[in-house]
Amino acid sequence: xxxxxxxxxxxxxLRRSNVDTDQIIPAVYLKRVTRSGFEDGLxxxxxNDPEFVLNKDEYKSGTVxxxxxxxxxxxxxxxxxxxxxxxxxxxxISSRFADIFRGNSLKGGLLTVILPQADVExxxxxxxxxxxxxxxxxxxxxxxxxxxxxxxxxxDDYTRWRLMEGLDDIGLTLxxxxxxxxxxxxRASHKPATLPIRS
Amino acid sequence: MGKTLAEKIWAEHIVRQADxxxxxxxIDLHLIHEVTSPQAFDGLRLxxxxxxxxxxxxxxxxxxxxxxxxxxxxxxxxxxxxxxxxRANCKEFGVRLHSLGDLDQGVVHVVGPQLGITQxxxxxxxxxxxxxxxxxxxxxxxxxGTSEVEHVxxxxxxxxxxxxxxxxxxxxxxxxxxxxxxxxxxxxxxxGTGGGQGYIIEYxxxxxxxxxxxxxMTVCNMSIEAGARAGLIxxxxxxxxxxxxxxxxxxxxxxxxxxxxTLYTDSxxxxxxxxxxxxxxxxxxxxxxxxxxxxxxxNASVPNPAxxxxxxxxxxAERALEYMGLTAGTxxxxxxxxxxxxxxxxxxxxxxLRSAAEVVxxxxxxxxxxxxxxxxxxxxxxxxxxEGLDKVFIDAGAEWRNAGCSMCLGMNPDxxxxxxxxxSTSNRNFEGRQGKGGRTHLVxxxxxxxxxxxxxxxxxxxx
Numbered sequence: 001x002x003x004x005x006x007x008x009x010x011x012x013x014l015r016r017s018n019v020d021t022d023q024i025i026p027a028v029y030l031k032r033v034t035r036s037g038f039e040d041g042l043x044x045x046x047x048n049d050p051e052f053v054l055n056k057d058e059y060k061s062g063t064v065x066x067x068x069x070x071x072x073x074x075x076x077x078x079x080x081x082x083x084x085x086x087x088x089x090x091x092x093i094s095s096r097f098a099d100i101f102r103g104n105s106l107k108g109g110l111l112t113v114i115l116p117q118a119d120v121e122x123x124x125x126x127x128x129x130x131x132x133x134x135x136x137x138x139x140x141x142x143x144x145x146x147x148x149x150x151x152x153x154x155x156d157d158y159t160r161w162r163l164m165e166g167l168d169d170i171g172l173t174l175x176x177x178x179x180x181x182x183x184x185x186x187r188a189s190h191k192p193a194t195l196p197i198r199s
Numbered sequence: 200m201g202k203t204l205a206e207k208i209w210a211e212h213i214v215r216q217a218d219x220x221x222x223x224x225x226i227d228l229h230l231i232h233e234v235t236s237p238q239a240f241d242g243l244r245l246x247x248x249x250x251x252x253x254x255x256x257x258x259x260x261x262x263x264x265x266x267x268x269x270x271x272x273x274x275x276x277x278x279x280x281x282x283x284x285x286r287a288n289c290k291e292f293g294v295r296l297h298s299l300g301d302l303d304q305g306v307v308h309v310v311g312p313q314l315g316i317t318q319x320x321x322x323x324x325x326x327x328x329x330x331x332x333x334x335x336x337x338x339x340x341x342x343x344g345t346s347e348v349e350h351v352x353x354x355x356x357x358x359x360x361x362x363x364x365x366x367x368x369x370x371x372x373x374x375x376x377x378x379x380x381x382x383x384x385x386x387x388x389x390x391g392t393g394g395g396q397g398y399i400i401e402y403x404x405x406x407x408x409x410x411x412x413x414x415x416m417t418v419c420n421m422s423i424e425a426g427a428r429a430g431l432i433x434x435x436x437x438x439x440x441x442x443x444x445x446x447x448x449x450x451x452x453x454x455x456x457x458x459x460x461t462l463y464t465d466s467x468x469x470x471x472x473x474x475x476x477x478x479x480x481x482x483x484x485x486x487x488x489x490x491x492x493x494x495x496x497x498n499a500s501v502p503n504p505a506x507x508x509x510x511x512x513x514x515x516a517e518r519a520l521e522y523m524g525l526t527a528g529t530x531x532x533x534x535x536x537x538x539x540x541x542x543x544x545x546x547x548x549x550x551x552l553r554s555a556a557e558v559v560x561x562x563x564x565x566x567x568x569x570x571x572x573x574x575x576x577x578x579x580x581x582x583x584x585x586e587g588l589d590k591v592f593i594d595a596g597a598e599w600r601n602a603g604c605s606m607c608l609g610m611n612p613d614x615x616x617x618x619x620x621x622x623s624t625s626n627r628n629f630e631g632r633q634g635k636g637g638r639t640h641l642v643x644x645x646x647x648x649x650x651x652x653x654x655x656x657x658x659x660x661x662x
Binding site: 016017018020022023026027028030031032033034035045068069070073074075076077078079081096098099100103104107108156157158169170172173174176177179180183184187188189190191192193194195197198199 | 214215219220221223225227228234235237238241242246248251253254255256257262263275277278280281284295315316318321326327328330341342343344345346347349350353354355356358360362392393396397423426428446447449450451454455458490511514515518608609610627629630631632635636
């Protein structure tokens with residue numbers, strides 16, 4: 001996973017709440033067996049609308065998505081994270097994310113930042129007034145800044161460390177194999193197994 | 200202080216705990232399907248890792264498969280590649296797979312319980328948000344992303360932060376014609392699509408205890424629609440009776456039963472939040488908008504966005520009415536439906552088919568609509584056929600299909616056309632969920648059946 005320490009880019013104001021993962025990428029686009037190429041499914045239902053924010057020239061190269069509340073609700077599809085990343089987004093800012101989407105994003109290196117709704121709205125206004133506004137998201141100092149404004153954000157130390165080091169969770173867990181072995185030793189024998197098959 | 204059920208199960212599965220880190224949680228059962236697993240298996244291959252516990256892993260084909268002509272090659276080449284990839288991966292890594300044509304093929308959340316491998320006190324995960332279904336047995340069950348699927352395949356564990364606990368107390372007695380689907384739709388309308396965020400919900404109270412196992416699964420299934428990570432119900436005699444005799448029921452039954460009986464929330468335990476709902480007052484519930492929280496009793500009318508105090512709710516309602524092609528003030532019972540879908544992991548089990556069949560028996564569906572009946576698994580389909588339910592539906596004019604996720608999500612051939620309106624027993628009414636431009640009203644199996652007969656949103660009492 002690529003390390004995330006600090007990112008500076010322009011913002012894309014997505015003034016909608018409850019953007020579920022079926023909107024981020026409809027199911028019909030989920031059929032690839034790779035992790036790339038999902039950008040064509042990103043917000044597919046809205047991309048035909050010339051007024052949709054991603055179709056406007058001034059927002060096409062944005063890398064920081066400024067989303068409404070309850071972003072990423074619904075399906076657990078990690079394809080939603082891949083679609084955003086494949087398109088070029090590095091950060092999503094919202095006042096509230098759905099749990100599974102947030103977990104997926106932070107595992108995959110897409111930084112999801114929670115700011116109060118009023119701050120998100122102020123950022124919408126700022127990037128609508130000037131789409132070239134540079135937004136810097138600094139994971140080291142846990143701040144989002146643009147112009148003369150700076151907002152602190154919270155992220156737990158462990159996730160921050162993992163993102164800044166670009167560490168693979170599986171590799172970290174495999175260092176605990178002894179603990180997993182020990183746990184399995186004392187697992188109750190009545191717990192079900194899928195094999196051998198019983199019918 | 201005592202512990203809640205969720206806290207007990209969580210504590211029993213901690214492999215490793217360290218300050219400032221998520222708990223490393225042992226996973227008792229990992230369910231797999233074709234859509235969210237290919238990149239995970241690929242990851243294992245790239246790093247030369249194996250599946251640690253194939254004997255705690257099971258796969259089925261459900262999301263993208265057709266429900267007609269299932270023994271012919273899959274017509275859509277991209278879907279076929281995904282299914283072929285699952286088959287090759289399961290073979291390579293030694294994972295049990297139930298393919299199209301197999302008795303235990305079907306929607307992954309119908310398959311686990313019917314095999315008896317979903318049991319109380321377990322931790323269960325799947326790359327599908329409706330994994331919360333299995334919580335009905337008193338298990339912590341939740342959906343995960345593909346990176347986590349790979350993690351569980353490789354280690355049989357998952358680093359996880361323990362959610363907070365929420366009790367939803369549903370006391371009272373449901374009126375005839377009101378079902379567990381109405382309970383959960385009413386809960387989501389009450390607490391909102393983000394109301395359960397960060398919580399494991401425990402559904403409690405006399406109305407929950409009175410539900411059958413399959414009805415309990417419907418409630419837990421839609422926990423995610425309230426934003427919750429998981430939802431569960433304390434196991435009781437109803438749970439034990441359901442598991443007994445299933446293929447993978449414990450051989451050392453008495454030992455398992457003794458353990459299961461310890462799985463309840465202690466009387467002095469404290470939930471982080473409690474919510475109450477009165478079952479006596481509930482009516483059949485339907486959604487009018489484009490998220491599952493936008494629901495109302497069937498006797499109500501399409502709401503006026505101007506009546507919403509909260510500005511983002513008002514905007515969401517305006518957008519929803521526009522997408523849904525609805526006018527404020529229209530009685531919900533006057534909304535004409537084009538397609539009725541009976542099926543999915545929410546309502547595709549045998550009891551759902553029985554209750555709907557009871558309504559349509561000897562009658563004809565409206566000539567203005569089509570009705571798809573899609574059993575949740577091949578086993579449910581066979582059971583229904585043994586009871587003659589297939590004939591009831593076919594005689595009424597409905598289509599009798601093979602098992603799969605079908606029209607719950609638009610990624611297999613069963614889809615709504617642009618502007619087509621459905622009454623669906625599934626779980627999501629998102630824009631385009633059932634097909635691009637499709638309009639979805641979420642309903643119970645009883646409302647689905649009555650709607651099929653009358654042609655407009657209806658409950659059996661309206662016939």
